Amino acid sequence: MENSSHLLVFLIAIASLCSTITISFCNGTVNVFCKESERQALLGFKRDLKDPMNRLSSWKGSGDCCSWTGISCDNLTGHVRELHFGNPFKTIFGIPDPFDIYPEEADWRYALSGKINPSLLHLNYLNHLNLSYNDFEGIPIPSFIGSLKNLTYLDLSQAGFGGVIPYQLGNLSNLHYLNLLSNYPTMKVNNLQWVSSLVLLQFLDMSWVNLSKAYNWVDVLNMLPSLMELRLSGCELGHSSPHLSMINFTSLAIFDVSDNENFGLPRWLFSLTNLDSLYLSSTFLGGPIPYGLTSMTRLRILDLSSNLLNSTIPEWLCGFDRLESFDLSVNELKGTIPSAIGNFTSIISLNLEANQFEGKIDHLLRDLCRLRELWLGYNKFSGTMFESFERFPCAANSLEQLWLSDNQLHD
The missing domain is CATH 3.80.10.10 (Ribonuclease Inhibitor)
Structure with missing residues (x-):
């Protein structure tokens, strides 16, 4: 009888605990905070940045980093999932408007600069990284970004990076979106073969990146069957595989090769019968x-x-x-x-x-x-x-x- 009483008390306690958990989740009262290791990683990242307009003022040594500017966390685990550091400002009569942005009107006073601290590698669940429209003053894209293997979205467009794009980005096999649109004249590739590993890629913009040494650019991109939008304006594209027998990226809807004087009109171009948008401006x-x-x-x-x-x-x-x-x-x-x-x-x-x-x-x-x-x-x-x-x-x-x-x- 005593054992039965103990068992009954135990079952009541379990039922009460389960009930509490269920009610807490339903009412949204459970507070999930960011992980301490990830908070420290973010603070390390901030230390190497120059932030002239104090955009990251909410990043304090204590408190929940999931509530900091530019940070999105998983609601259930508290892991940092997204970093939004793109310059969000457009100037209208001198007033920044965060809801509307055109690249040529980005307010560069708000641009972040400095260095990218490898402490980002401690964000093991990161899948979205946006550093667009900042000014990193010609430093190369850090090769360690290629180790953030859970990334599905990477936007480094017009962020002031220069030099050779690291081939390690080819390790990001989960990427769906890659934007490397350049505003720095030294950004280039020595070889584009690494792109062929990004088999899930749907969006690729490498406009104004020097691809003159990427002689096999068509063959490489032909290995991306999911590609829907491809922008290669001003890339100094060379020969474009005129004898290519089969095109695999038939899902392509938007194709932009403007400002490439040596592009010509390769025969394979006209097999892209699903195109929605075609830009051939300034191709001679x-x-x-x-x-x-x-x-x-x-x-x-x-x-x-x-x-x-x-x-x-x-x-x-x-x-x-x-x-x-x-x-x-x-x-x-x-x-x-x-x-x-x-x-x-x-x-x-x-x-x-x-x-x-x-x-x-x-x-x-x-x-x-x-x-x-x-x-x-x-x-x-x-x-x-x-x-x-x-x-x-x-x-x-x-x-x-x-x-x-x-x-x-x-x-």
Whole structure:
């Protein structure tokens, strides 16, 4: 009987404990604090940073580091999962606006600088690291970042890193997002083979990184079957594997190789039939608009600006009824605009500036009921502009921006 009584007391105690745990979790009253070792690691990281605007003022020696600026922790374990140190400020009339940022308007007074302390290696559960739009004054990307193997997101864009990108980043096999967009002229790679290990990568931006020595860049990227967005503007790209027999990154939706004068138009490019956006600005394209584009009927954005294209606009191009933004500005295109351009029923932005187009523009407005931006300046268009608007009020009602300077149009 006594044993039964003890057992009953024990079961009541267990039931009470379980009940307490359940209620605590349901009511959100359980406080999970960050780990002491991780708090010390963060303080070590802070010690090597220069923070002129005191952005990390909440980082104190005591207290819960999960509540510090830029830190996100796991709600159940307290482990640090995300570090958000990107410069979040945009200047509007001298006032930083943390909710809206454009790279060219980042307020560099708020940039962090200094060194990246390897104490970050003690953050064993870190999966998100953002250091973008800071100013590390040309120091190389620390190779130890390649040991943060749980990272799925790494953003070092425009952070002032220079020198050779460490091949150790290839150890980050869990990465889905990698942004190395450079604002420092010395950033480069000697070999790009390490990228082929990032088989889960969906986003890659290496714009303005010198890739002139990466002769096999296409072959390397062809080993990334999950890649959806690829940006390589201004990378001094060399030969692009013209004899490549098969393209594996068929999931690619956004491809930007602007400002690469030696890119040309490799045959494999036109097999990327799932592309949503294609940027070929300033790639020294000459001659007619490439017929190979006919395979890319899913395009929503097409930028062929600042090239040497010298043909008329072909009728076949007007069949791209999904296009929302089309830029042909600063070329040597000529002739009249084909009436079939009215088939661009989805077009929102159309830029034909700085060419040698002529004739009337009535048919530009006929069926373009979603058109908001229209650039026609620096051409030879003629006719009566306001009569066109009267005849086609659909486009006239939707237009928000219109550029007509240096033509032969009249009221």
